[in-house]
Amino acid sequence: MRDDPIVARLRAAGCVFAEQEAAFIRRHLDDPRDVERAVAGRVTGLPLEQAVGAAEFAGTTVAVADGVFVPRIRAESIIRAAVHDLPDARVAVDLGCGCGALAAVLANRLPNADVHAVDIDPAAVVVARCNGRRYGFTAHHGSWWDGLPHDLRGRVDLAVGYLPHVPSDHVLTIHPDFRSHEPLAAVDGGPDGLDHLRTVLDTMPKWLAPGGRFVTLLSAWQADQVGGRVLESDDGDAVVMFG
Ligand SMILES: C[S@@+](CC[C@H](N)C(=O)[O-])C[C@H]1O[C@@H](n2cnc3c(N)ncnc32)[C@H](O)[C@@H]1O
Numbered sequence: 001m002r003d004d005p006i007v008a009r010l011r012a013a014g015c016v017f018a019e020q021e022a023a024f025i026r027r028h029l030d031d032p033r034d035v036e037r038a039v040a041g042r043v044t045g046l047p048l049e050q051a052v053g054a055a056e057f058a059g060t061t062v063a064v065a066d067g068v069f070v071p072r073i074r075a076e077s078i079i080r081a082a083v084h085d086l087p088d089a090r091v092a093v094d095l096g097c098g099c100g101a102l103a104a105v106l107a108n109r110l111p112n113a114d115v116h117a118v119d120i121d122p123a124a125v126v127v128a129r130c131n132g133r134r135y136g137f138t139a140h141h142g143s144w145w146d147g148l149p150h151d152l153r154g155r156v157d158l159a160v161g162y163l164p165h166v167p168s169d170h171v172l173t174i175h176p177d178f179r180s181h182e183p184l185a186a187v188d189g190g191p192d193g194l195d196h197l198r199t200v201l202d203t204m205p206k207w208l209a210p211g212g213r214f215v216t217l218l219s220a221w222q223a224d225q226v227g228g229r230v231l232e233s234d235d236g237d238a239v240v241m242f243g
Pocket of ligand 1: 070099124
C-alpha cells in the first residue's frame with residue numbers, strides 16, 4: 001500500500017509520531033492549502049500545535065500561535081484538581097494564561113463563574129482574547145494579579161496558574177522545537193524555578209476571597225520546598241494548592 005504522503009513527509013523530517021501528527025492536522029484543518037501550510041511548518045521544526053494553529057487541552061480545542069506557549073497535557077491536572085476542590089467558584093482567574101487554555105476549560109466547566117485571564121506577553125493576550133470570545137472569558141494584559149481588574153480584589157474564589165517554573169539552568173533540557181518557538185519568559189522561573197510563584201504568593205492574600213484557593217503545577221521536588229497542599233503527584237509533577 002502506498003504510504004500516506006503527509007505521514008511520509010513528517011517521518012522524513014524526523015517526526016517520531018508521524019501518523020498521530022498527520023491525524024491531528026486532518027482533524028483540525030480541512031482546506032488543502034491550510035494542510036499544506038501546517039505540514040510545511042511542521043517539517044521546518046514548528047511545534048505541531050503552532051503549525052496547525054490549534055491545541056487540544058482537556059477536551060477543548062484552543063487557538064495557539066507561533067511564539068505563544070503550547071498548552072501541555074500535564075497542566076490538565078491543575079484544572080481537574082481545582083474544579084474538584086472548588087466546583088462552586090463564582091470568580092475564577094488564570095494567571096499567566098498564555099493562549100488561555102486553562103481559562104477556556106474553566107469557563108466550560110464552571111458555567112456560572114466570571115472567568116478572567118492575564119498574561120504579560122502581548123502576543124499571548126491576542127490569542128487568549130480570541131479564545132476568550134469563543135469560550136466566554138476575558139483576557140487582560142499585565143503582570144500576575146496586578147494585571148487583573150482591580151474590582152476583583154478580595155473576590156477571587158479560584159485562581160489557577162501554570163507558572164514559568166523551570167530553573168534557569170535547566171531550560172536547555174526543553175525540546176529544541178519548543179525552545180525555538182516559545183518565549184524564554186514562558187518557562188524560566190529563575191535560579192530555583194520558584195521566583196514567579198513567590199511573587200504570586202506575596203500578593204495573593206489581597207486578591208483571594210475568604211476560602212479562595214490558588215492551584216498550580218510544579219515539579220515534585222519543588223513542591224517539597226514551597227509549603228501548600230499537594231493534591232496530586234505523579235510523573236515527577238505535583239499539583240499544589242495554596243490559600
Ligand atoms: C508555562 S506558560 C503557561 C501558559 C498557559 N497557562 C498554558 O498552560 O498554556 C507561563 C505563562 O506565564 C506568562 N508570564 C510570565 N511572566 C508573567 C508575569 N509577570 N505576569 C503574567 N504572566 C506572565 C508567560 O508569558 C506564559 O504565557
